Amino acid sequence: RGSVHRICSGQVVLTLATAVKELVENSIDAGATIVEVKLREYGSEMIDVSDNGLGVEEKNFEGLTLKHHTSKLEDFSDLINVETFGFRGEALSSLCALSVMNVVTRHKDVEVGTKLEYDNHGKVNSRSSVARQIGTTVTLQNLFYTLPVRHKEFQRNLKKEFVKMVHVLNAYCLINTGVRITCTNQTGKGNRTTVVSSKGNQTVKENISNIFGPKQVQSILEFKQHKPTEEVSTEYGIKLTDGQTELFKIEGHISKCEHGQGRSSADRQFYFINKRPCDHSKLSKLVNEVYHQYNRHQYPFVALSITIQKVYDQYNRHQYPFVALSITIQKESVDVNVTPDKRQ
Template identity: 55%
Template sequence: RGVVHQICSGQVIVTLSTAVKELVENSIDAGATKIDIRLVECGSKLIEISDNGSGIEESNFEGLALKHHTSKITEFEDLGSISTFGFRGEALSSLCALSNLTVITRHKDNDQKVGHKIEYAHGGTIASRTRCARECGTTVILKDLFYTLPVRHREFIKNLKREFHRMVNVLYGYCLVVNGVRISCSNVVGNGRPSEVIAVPGFSTMRERIVAVFGSKQLSSLIEIKQTDAVPSEILSEFGLPEEAYERKYELEGYISQPNQGRSSNDRQFFFINSRPCDPAKISRVINEVYHSFSRSQNPFVCLHIRTNRENVDINVTPDKRTLYVQNEKILLAILKATLIPIFTAAAS
């Protein structure tokens, strides 16, 4: 059973980024306004995430790291109406099989003013449980990620820099989209002092958050994406859509590089659908194409938030929940193109 579980887990948590992403999402789901991430050796030795969220109820300790244990969904029909990030109850059980998991938590309704420290065995059962001091909230500690899968672990250590870089980028995504949540991340390498990787106060606008993450210099090379009110019929027909197809089903908010101010790599493109970070390949491709028709430089920086009714997206496509299925995606692509062309035209003149 142990082996089967580890193999399955490997599919849910394949990278450092997915591990950190799942833990950050749990903190956001718990209503945290402050999330502090502490890494040792880029996360390979230790990942510690502390939040000031609701904490975990004692009745949940037993099942916390067991597969399919979740406090977020009770009925299968709920799947359509979920607003939290998590809902599969797979993250902690996977992480527990792949590393040494310790949880320190105090639930907000716990009036004994004391927290609990729980160490879990790889199978997800409780190995030890002690009382300790803790403010309301939760600290999740992962030691030696992937060490239970020697081949994966070797690969992880070999590519540590790259995986760390990806993880920081994933964290940037949350920094850019979550409202009023302070996020910090530090890393310790060797005997050095902790270096601050991220320190973002809980701002409320995307503009402020871009400045906090990338600096005001970045912002000065960006233009705001102001959504068009009309999609010309040529663009509609380019996407094979009938004349009357445009509905304001999608609301766009964001920033993009000015023509000729783009950058060479693709790693500074951030997409969100209903506040959920995602990697929408087609959307990114259309943006890059339109950009290149105005610009000799490489791909643009993009920070794009798409809001739509929940029934227009299906988030349940891949285990990491980053690939979303958008209904009527062609309309969205047409809106994007019709929005970007006048913006770039104005910026270029």
């Protein structure tokens, strides 16, 4: 059982970026306004995430690291309206199986903190009282050491993984207005450097200026588009429930990348759906194509967020429609040989 869990855990947490992202999400879910990420040796020796959130209740100390244990979802119908980043209860249980995990937490209703040490199966190994402000610190040591091949790959690609992690963290900084997120890294030589720092401003635009410098918001194109009910009803035949005024909203900031950035589309582009950072290859392709018509040598800075209102009830969730759709276009517009079965 132990090794099956370890293998599955390796699929939940694939990279350094996922590990850090999961911990930061938990902090934000706990209502933190300050989140501090501290790494040693780019995260390979230690990842330590501290927050000033609600803390963990004593009754959850044991369950915290159990598979599918979550305090965020009461029943299955909540899934549609879920407002937190987490709801599957997989992250801590997986991280426990992949590293040495400690938690120090003080719940808002108690006077003293507790330090919990877990084993790889998610059991509490030791427990002691410590002084702490309200909030939680989760510490991971030797990430992936239980998966030797992954561990070796991780060490080999450390710098690359680190760069990816910084990008992911910056996405969280941008979209989570009102939350200050910092990340520092300490290497063997002893110096600790700050790699991510957001002041938790009230708007995404201020966050952009703060994180990437004021130049990045110069000549910024800011836009906001709402799709109102009537327009959507006519266009898509979708009726919205009472009180709904729009189906979706796209908000964005696009500007020329600062000097030295923007050579790759991955440099400074961020996409969000319902405030969740995501990869949206179709959308990013579209944005870059349009931008390239004007500026062929550079990719733009992009922070684009889409808010989709709750429209789930409009669809029939238990059935797929009948479809027979045939598209005819010029032969030279199609590459049939993308995959051997010619289906892509």
